[in-house]
Amino acid sequence: MLFLIGLGLGTKDLSALALEEIKEADQLLLETYTSFIPKEYADFIARQAGREPKQIKRKDLEDDIKHTVAMAKDKKVVILVPGDPLIATTHSIILNEAKAQKIKCEVIHAPSVFSIAIGESGLDVYKFGPTVTIPFWSDKYKPRSFIDSINKNLQNGQHTLVLLDIDQKNSRPMRISEAMEIMMNAISEKSAVSAETEILILANLGRHDKEIRQVKLKDMNSLSKVLEGKVLSLIVPGELSFAEKDSLYRVLSNP
Amino acid sequence: MLFLIGLGLGTKDLSALALEEIKEADQLLLETYTSFIPKEYADFIARQAGREPKQIKRKDLEDDIKHTVAMAKDKKVVILVPGDPLIATTHSIILNEAKAQKIKCEVIHAPSVFSIAIGESGLDVYKFGPTVTIPFWSDKYKPRSFIDSINKNLQNGQHTLVLLDIDQKNSRPMRISEAMEIMMNAISEKSAVSAETEILILANLGRHDKEIRQVKLKDMNSLSKVLEGKVLSLIVPGELSFAEKDSLYRVLSNP
Numbered sequence: 001m002l003f004l005i006g007l008g009l010g011t012k013d014l015s016a017l018a019l020e021e022i023k024e025a026d027q028l029l030l031e032t033y034t035s036f037i038p039k040e041y042a043d044f045i046a047r048q049a050g051r052e053p054k055q056i057k058r059k060d061l062e063d064d065i066k067h068t069v070a071m072a073k074d075k076k077v078v079i080l081v082p083g084d085p086l087i088a089t090t091h092s093i094i095l096n097e098a099k100a101q102k103i104k105c106e107v108i109h110a111p112s113v114f115s116i117a118i119g120e121s122g123l124d125v126y127k128f129g130p131t132v133t134i135p136f137w138s139d140k141y142k143p144r145s146f147i148d149s150i151n152k153n154l155q156n157g158q159h160t161l162v163l164l165d166i167d168q169k170n171s172r173p174m175r176i177s178e179a180m181e182i183m184m185n186a187i188s189e190k191s192a193v194s195a196e197t198e199i200l201i202l203a204n205l206g207r208h209d210k211e212i213r214q215v216k217l218k219d220m221n222s223l224s225k226v227l228e229g230k231v232l233s234l235i236v237p238g239e240l241s242f243a244e245k246d247s248l249y250r251v252l253s254n255p
Numbered sequence: 256m257l258f259l260i261g262l263g264l265g266t267k268d269l270s271a272l273a274l275e276e277i278k279e280a281d282q283l284l285l286e287t288y289t290s291f292i293p294k295e296y297a298d299f300i301a302r303q304a305g306r307e308p309k310q311i312k313r314k315d316l317e318d319d320i321k322h323t324v325a326m327a328k329d330k331k332v333v334i335l336v337p338g339d340p341l342i343a344t345t346h347s348i349i350l351n352e353a354k355a356q357k358i359k360c361e362v363i364h365a366p367s368v369f370s371i372a373i374g375e376s377g378l379d380v381y382k383f384g385p386t387v388t389i390p391f392w393s394d395k396y397k398p399r400s401f402i403d404s405i406n407k408n409l410q411n412g413q414h415t416l417v418l419l420d421i422d423q424k425n426s427r428p429m430r431i432s433e434a435m436e437i438m439m440n441a442i443s444e445k446s447a448v449s450a451e452t453e454i455l456i457l458a459n460l461g462r463h464d465k466e467i468r469q470v471k472l473k474d475m476n477s478l479s480k481v482l483e484g485k486v487l488s489l490i491v492p493g494e495l496s497f498a499e500k501d502s503l504y505r506v507l508s509n510p
Binding site: 006008009010011012013014015016017018019020044048084085086087092095096099107108109110111112114115116118119120122125126127128129130131132133152156158206243246247250253 | 261263264265266267268269270271272273274275299303339340341342347350351354362363364365366367369370371373374375377380381382383384385386387388407411413461498501502505508
């Protein structure tokens, strides 16, 4: 049997059910697609499971997926995944393969950036348009479609959750200065998003040192230093109701 | 200090960190806004915490919010909440009150229907427009705005997560037959949604007996019996990519 277990965003976000299952695993794999699982979390898991999980890259997992799933035929194989296991779409590959091999697969959910970011922002969950991801740009590939989606949401009065891409080669998240540069280059005079647009920056969500700030797009750079090394997401707010303004005021005021 | 702790959707979805905190609580409150927490989950919590949590209705919590928050001045007060604590917008009232009384408040997240439903559907998370809730209708109050939102999402090729309202007086979720009746009455000839629209029905998400089915709006009634007593959400799918068709096929095929 195969288990896909979410680790959430914090340092002890895996669920009580997940705690039970990892203790009984024959194979314990930790998908370190991102290196964002703090050492204390990895240590906590090892202590709970009574062994070190075997770290695998997402690429290895995908290349070797037939073999990994086949192992689950007569063993209990647990794959630990940052965030919620099903929000990262790549994991549907695992579920499809398990289906093809007729191997039972159980998913144990965990908090996702998708719901945590929206909840922590204080903004109305019913007013979020489609989420986007800012991709890294290369000399040859400079996709701008994420700005079109944000523009469309803004024109509809909707908020946008903006996730930042991961540099897979160097296993690090996009920096705030990089996000700003790509956004500044992606906007045009016709964009609803401009250099003056206020952006919410959400850092280290789900952890004790989480913080939420609001700055203009053109000023995001000024936070480079304080946000260095943190896991970031952005929200581009649309129209704000009175209740949302109240909540946002609370969220942005110092504790 | 005040803790808002999410219980998620399953029967052991609270996190490892939450498990530690409930053991040290001076006051342990369980918000039974819904009666959807299965008895085995309530028992599990009582066993872990070493005491029965005090059950409170959401209305009592709101009416008595100043007092409840004030208790946290010199005690550790834990409020357990179904799903994720911040997705239910009412809980921002608690956070605002804690801020006003200058009482530190920590939120421990849990899986939300918001991310679980989208993940389990196999549909692309980036293609969901704003979520809606179908409200109960009364003789005097028959709001149709949720259909306008679904129509708009469909016109944009987007999927819609459709949550079902809760009958607060009787503490029970909306039945599939009620959801169908309200939807059938809310659509018009101009709606993008019609009686022929295919609807995904997601039942008991996050639990062992979860199931996902697809039926036409006009046929939802036919599932009344098999879905009786289950916690339901709906998804109205928009345009489907090839990859989404593949995943949806897997999701809908029997295990």
